[in-house]
Amino acid sequence: MTAYLVLGSIGLLLALLIHGRISPAVLFASWAGAYHLLGLASQQAVLSSFSNPALATLILLLLVSLALERSPFLDHLSELLLKGRTAFATLRLASFTCLASAFMNNTAVVGALLGTVTRQRRHPASKLLIPLSYASILGGITTLVGTSTNLVVNSFAVEAGLPALHMFQFTLVGLPVALACIGVLALTSRLLPANRSTDSEARSTYFLEARVMPGSPMIGRSIEDNRLRSLDGLFLLEIEREGRLISPVGPAEVLRADDVLVFTGEIGKVQALQRFAGLEVFGAGADALLKSNLVEVVLSNESDIANRTLREVDFRTMFDAGVVGIRRGDKRLTGQLGRIPLHVGDSLLLAAGPDFFQHRNLDRNFHVLNGSGVRPRMSAPQSTASLSAFGLVILLAALGWLPLFAGLLLLLAGLLASGLLTLSEMRRRFPFELLVVIGAALTIAGVVERSGAAALMAGWMRALFDGYGVHAALVGVYLITLVLTELVTNNAAAALAFPIALGTARAFGVDPTPFIMVVAYGASAGFLIPFGYQTHLMVYSAGRYRMRDFLRAGLPVSLTYSLVVLALVPLVFPFVAA
Numbered sequence: 001m002t003a004y005l006v007l008g009s010i011g012l013l014l015a016l017l018i019h020g021r022i023s024p025a026v027l028f029a030s031w032a033g034a035y036h037l038l039g040l041a042s043q044q045a046v047l048s049s050f051s052n053p054a055l056a057t058l059i060l061l062l063l064v065s066l067a068l069e070r071s072p073f074l075d076h077l078s079e080l081l082l083k084g085r086t087a088f089a090t091l092r093l094a095s096f097t098c099l100a101s102a103f104m105n106n107t108a109v110v111g112a113l114l115g116t117v118t119r120q121r122r123h124p125a126s127k128l129l130i131p132l133s134y135a136s137i138l139g140g141i142t143t144l145v146g147t148s149t150n151l152v153v154n155s156f157a158v159e160a161g162l163p164a165l166h167m168f169q170f171t172l173v174g175l176p177v178a179l180a181c182i183g184v185l186a187l188t189s190r191l192l193p194a195n196r197s198t199d200s201e202a203r204s205t206y207f208l209e210a211r212v213m214p215g216s217p218m219i220g221r222s223i224e225d226n227r228l229r230s231l232d233g234l235f236l237l238e239i240e241r242e243g244r245l246i247s248p249v250g251p252a253e254v255l256r257a258d259d260v261l262v263f264t265g266e267i268g269k270v271q272a273l274q275r276f277a278g279l280e281v282f283g284a285g286a287d288a289l290l291k292s293n294l295v296e297v298v299l300s301n302e303s304d305i306a307n308r309t310l311r312e313v314d315f316r317t318m319f320d321a322g323v324v325g326i327r328r329g330d331k332r333l334t335g336q337l338g339r340i341p342l343h344v345g346d347s348l349l350l351a352a353g354p355d356f357f358q359h360r361n362l363d364r365n366f367h368v369l370n371g372s373g374v375r376p377r378m379s380a381p382q383s384t385a386s387l388s389a390f391g392l393v394i395l396l397a398a399l400g401w402l403p404l405f406a407g408l409l410l411l412l413a414g415l416l417a418s419g420l421l422t423l424s425e426m427r428r429r430f431p432f433e434l435l436v437v438i439g440a441a442l443t444i445a446g447v448v449e450r451s452g453a454a455a456l457m458a459g460w461m462r463a464l465f466d467g468y469g470v471h472a473a474l475v476g477v478y479l480i481t482l483v484l485t486e487l488v489t490n491n492a493a494a495a496l497a498f499p500i501a502l503g504t505a506r507a508f509g510v511d512p513t514p515f516i517m518v519v520a521y522g523a524s525a526g527f528l529i530p531f532g533y534q535t536h537l538m539v540y541s542a543g544r545y546r547m548r549d550f551l552r553a554g555l556p557v558s559l560t561y562s563l564v565v566l567a568l569v570p571l572v573f574p575f576v577a578a
Contacts, residue, residue, distance in 0.1 A: 001451065002451045003452035003453040003455070003456045004453075004456070005435075005453050006040070006447060006451045006453040007033075007219050007453045007456065007457070009031065010444075010448065010453070010496070011026075012215055012322040013027060013031055013444075013496075014405055014484075014488070014496060015486075017487075017489075017492055017544045018488060020121070022487070023433070024433075024437050024489055024491075024492050025433040025436040025437050025440075025479065028437050028441050028444065028492075028495075029436050029440045030050075030467065031440065031444055032441075032443040032444055033163075034438075035443065035444065035447045036257065036443070039302065040447045040450070040451060041443050041446060041447050041462070043267055043445060045446055046443050048159075049159065049403060049440070049443040050058045050279060050439035050442075051292065052155045052158060052159055052437070052438075052439070052442055053128070053155075053158060053405060054151055054152075054154040054155035054157075054158050054164065055151075055152075055155045055435070055438050055439060055442070056394040056405060057404055057405045057433075058148055058151040058152065058155070058434075058438070059435060060405065060408040060410055060412060061105070061145055061151070062148070062175030063412055063413055063421075063426055063430070064104060064390065064408055064411055064415065064427065064432050065104060065108050066421055066425060066429055067378075067415045067421040068108070068386060068390060069102060069104070069105070069109075069111065069112055069384060070109035070420075071112075071378050071383040071386065071387060072260060072376050072380075072383060073376065073387065073436035077096065081093045081096055081123055082116075082117070082120050082123065082128070083122065083401035084095045084191055086123045086124075086127050086128075087186050087187075087189050087190075088126060088186075089122070089123055089128065090127065090131050090185060090189045091126055091182065091186040092531045093113075093117075093131065093132060093135070093357055094131045094132070094134070094135035094182045094186070095133035095135070095182060096111075096134050097113065097132055097139060097141060098135045098136075098142075098178050098182060099108060099136050099138040100139065101135070101137075101140050101147075102139040102140070102142045102143045102146045102147055103143060103145060103390070103391075103448075104146070106136035106137065106139065106140050106146070106147055106534075106535055107136075107278050107301065107534050107535060107538070109136050109139075110132060110133060110535045110538050110539070111134050111300075111538065112521060113158050114129075114132075114298070114367050114369065114453060114538060114539065114542060115368060115369050117129060118296075118369045118542050119369070121434075123336075124193075124194040124195055125195070125542065125543055126192060126193050126194060126543040126544060126549075127192050127193075127194060129539035129542060129543035129545075129551065130192055130318060130539060130543065130545065130550065130553050130554075131185045131189065131192075131553075132539060133538070133539045134154070134181070134185060134553075134554070134557055135182060135185070136525050136528070136531070137526070137535070138174075138177065138181050138182065138445050138561075139178065139512065141173075141174040141177060141178065141520070141521055141524050142171050142175050142178055142522060143168060143170055143171060143174070143394075144166065144167045144168075144170060144287055144404075144406070145167070145394065146164055146174075147490075147524055148490075148491060148523075149491055149494050149520060149524050149537065150165070150170060150520050152438055152441075152495070152523075153174040153494050153498065153519055153520040153523070154495050155438060155442060155515060156442065156445060156494070156495070156498040156516075157516055158444075158495075159442050159445065159446065160445075160449070160502060161390075162512065162516070165476040165516075166398075167394065167397055167398040168247055168398055168402070168407035169517075170517075170520065171576065172568070172572045173517065173521065173564075173565060173568045173572050174521070175566060176330025176564055176568060177521070177564045177565055177568070180561075180564050181557050181560050181561050181564075182384070182558050183555060184556050184557055184560045185553075188553060188556050188557075190546050191552045191553050192549060192552075192553055193544075193545070193546075195330070195543065195544040196543075198438075199507070204482060206360050207381060209260055209263075209281070210260070210261045210263065210273055210280060210281045211257065211258060211259070211279070211280045211281070212255050212256070212257060212259040212260075212261065212278065212279060212393060213257070213258075213278045214257045214258070214278050215257075215278060215283070216255075216257070216276075216277060216278020217277055217278060218255050218277070218278055218279060219255055219256060219257050220252065220254060220255070220256075221255060222251065222252050222253060222254050223236065223249060223250070223251050223252070223253050223255070224251040224252065224274070226255065231272045231273075232272045233272060234263045234272050234273070234323070235263060235264050235337065235338065236249055236262075236265070237249070237262050237263060237264045237324060237351050238261075238262040238322065238351055239253065239255075239259050239260065239261055239262070240259070240260040241256065241258075241259050241260075242258075247321075247351050247352070248316045248320065248321065248322050248351070249322075249355050251481065251499035252567050257427065258563075261279075261421060262351075262477055262495050263362040264323075264324045264325065264337070265350075268412060289469050292298055294324065294349060294350065294351060294352070294354045294367040294369075295349075295350045295356065295368065295369075296347060296348070296349050296350070297322070297347070297348050297350060297366035297367060297368050297369060297426075298345060298347050298366065298367040298369065298538055298541060298542055299343065299345060299346045299347075299348065299365065299366060300341055300344070300364065300365060300366055300413075300433075300538070301344050301534045301537065301538075302323055302364050302429060303342075303344065303364065303365040303366070304361070304365060305318075305342055305365060306342055306343065306344050307341055307342065307343070307552070308341060308342060308522075309338060309339055309340060309341055309342070310323055310338045310339075310340070311338040311339060311340045312335060313489075316440065316539065318359075318361075319350075319359055319361075319362070319365075320352070320353035320354070320355040320356045320358075320359065321351060321352045321353055321355060321356045322350065322351045323337055323348055323349070323578065324349040324350060324351050325337070325348075325349045326340060326342070326346055326349075327346070327347040327348075327349075327541050327544070328343065328346050328347075328540075328541055329346075329540055329541055329544065329545055329546055329547075330363075330544040330545060330546050340408055344534075344537050345530075345536075345537030345538060345540045345541055346541055347415055347541035347542055348366075349370075349385035353511075360424070360428065361428065361430075361482070362427050362438065364428050365385060365479065366416070367538060369567060371543060373525060373576035377562035378420065378533070382420060383534075386415065386420060387428065389414065390411060391409055392407075393407035393408060393410075393411050394407075431522060434491070437491060437492065438491065438495070438497075438517070440496075441491075441492070441495035444495065445495065445498060445499050448466045448499040448501075449499060449502075450544060453499070454499040454500070454502065454503035455503055455506075455507075457499070457500050457503055457504075458500070458503030458507035459507060460502050461473055461477070461503070461504040461507060462504070462507040462508065470508045470510055470575050471570060471575075473504050474514060474515060474518055474566070474569070474570065475566055476504075477500060477501045477504055477515055477518055477519065477520040477522075478495065478519075478521070478562070478565065478566060479522075480497055480500060480521045480522075481493055481497040481501075481519050481523050481525075482522045482525045482558075482562065483492070484496055484497055484523075485522065485523050485524070485525060485526045485533075486526055486528055486529050486530075488527060489533075490523045490524060490533060491523070493522070493523045494519055494520070494523040497519045497522065497523065498516070498519055500512065501515035501516060501519045502515065502516070503516070510575040510577075511573075511574075511575065512577045514569050514570060514573040514574070514575060517569055517573055518565065518566075518569055521565045521569070522565075525540050525558060525561055525562065525565075527550070527553075527554035527557045527561070528550060528551055528554045528555065528558055529547070529550060530547065530550045536550065539554055
């Protein structure tokens with residue numbers, strides 16, 4: 001009976017994850033806590049999940065990546081890769097991204113290249129950004145440290161008492177898969193849209209200008225007194241005064257004759273300004289002075305303001321910037337911007353104040369597409385030293401001379417001692433949500449195993465595929481994982497699919513390694529839907545994509561990926577009897 005109740009609760013967890021209203025961290029933590037209170041998970045089991053060695057290694061890797069992502073190496077090289085025809089530029093960019101993502105966090109790699117790709121004018125950015133995101137996934141499946149998903153699966157294997165996965169255990173399957181899919185990307189680049197954006201298209205439609213005429217009763221009165229802060233559908237963004245820009249505009253700012261007031265929001269609501277005597281509306285579009293301080297950013301997956309409105313977070317005070325417009329995919333959102341909940345991946349056009357780039361919370365909340373860098377780049381010697389040290393750690397771990405955890409810990413200490421990474425930066429960007437999700441998921445997986453729910457699911461899998469053999473069961477586990485990763489996040493998919501894979505392998509009496517590997521590969525196979533993978537969300541609005549663009553480009557890649565994985569995994573990891 002307990003097994004059925006646990007399975008029912010897992011079904012509810014999956015439904016809530018798909019619904020997406022509640023964050024995965026809250027859901028997984030709630031389920032782990034409920035299992036503990038119900039006596040299904042002891043205090044010792046919960047604490048051991050959060051102290052899992054593979055999970056600790058993942059956290060160290062992400063902290064080290066905070067410094068490595070500041071290397072200018074990716075920026076400099078990416079400019080050379082984008083020369084020539086679009087198909088060849090796609091091939092070079094994807095190959096380089098794949099190589100970088102094999103050893104660095106894929107979110108950091110895409111974030112470093114995103115601005116360069118969107119700023120260049122040789123090719124439409126929309127022809128390159130989906131391949132950039134896909135290639136970061138493909139690089140991640142080639143090594144243990146290439147993606148957090150591999151380390152998550154490794155943590156489940158260690159928790160289940162299985163041998164830890166090795167650094168290049170993924171490579172024999174992952175590398176052929178990556179090469180095949182990159183070839184498909186280059187051949188199918190014509191399927192991607194050519195969304196060329198212009199400054200006038202991206203910016204001018206966001207603005208409405210009005211001049212305070214001499215003799216206007218508004219002169220000498222503040223913004224608050226003139227009731228310019230509560231307009232229907234419009235928001236006072238900036239004031240141009242005698243050749244200089246006042247941005248953002250405070251409520252106590254006093255108007256003067258010939259001030260140019262710049263509004264944003266629903267430009268069609270121009271009638272809201274007609275009630276102000278001595279205010280002359282003279283058209284949409286802002287001049288060169290206004291445009292000089294515009295910055296476009298993409299909301300990051302780590303952002304504290306995701307799923308909240310501009311009004312709730314007091315955006316202007318928090319970042320010293322006003323939001324000119326919000327784009328989600330290929331659509332510019334209209335209405336009162338202050339009341340629109342922000343989503344990860346949204347593209348925001350900001351009118352930045354003089355202190356915007358001094359705010360220390362920018363790198364956590366945004367990927368900046370234009371303007372100055374948010375964080376200072378490493379110098380060439382610093383970059384060479386830090387990347388060489390990271391490469392040495394990977395090499396020593398691969399040779400078995402130094403545990404990866406120990407090597408990363410030493411590297412982290414060196415980065416802190418050299419000042420390339422600071423404690424305050426670690427506090428701001430510590431991956432608390434990932435820690436909670438994986439630690440709680442390990443607890444949940446233990447409950448599924450001990451309650452008999454895993455054995456129950458394995459029995460169903462055995463009954464379903466008994467007439468077709470263990471190869472068919474492997475395909476079934478892979479497809480379950482692939483569907484889950486398209487519906488929920490990749491790490492959540494791995495957490496939910498791992499107990500099924502392990503139980504199925506035991507039911508067939510074979511080595512669980514091939515089943516564990518297809519969970520790892522399947523959890524990274526999210527190519528069709530932009531909302532299940534962090535890097536897809538990063539490029540979704542920047543490339544002005546629609547859902548169908550991911551389906552058209554992703555279907556050939558997904559099919560190629562799946563066929564090569566399912567063909568190679570049984571050959572590289574044979575079904576030997578357990």
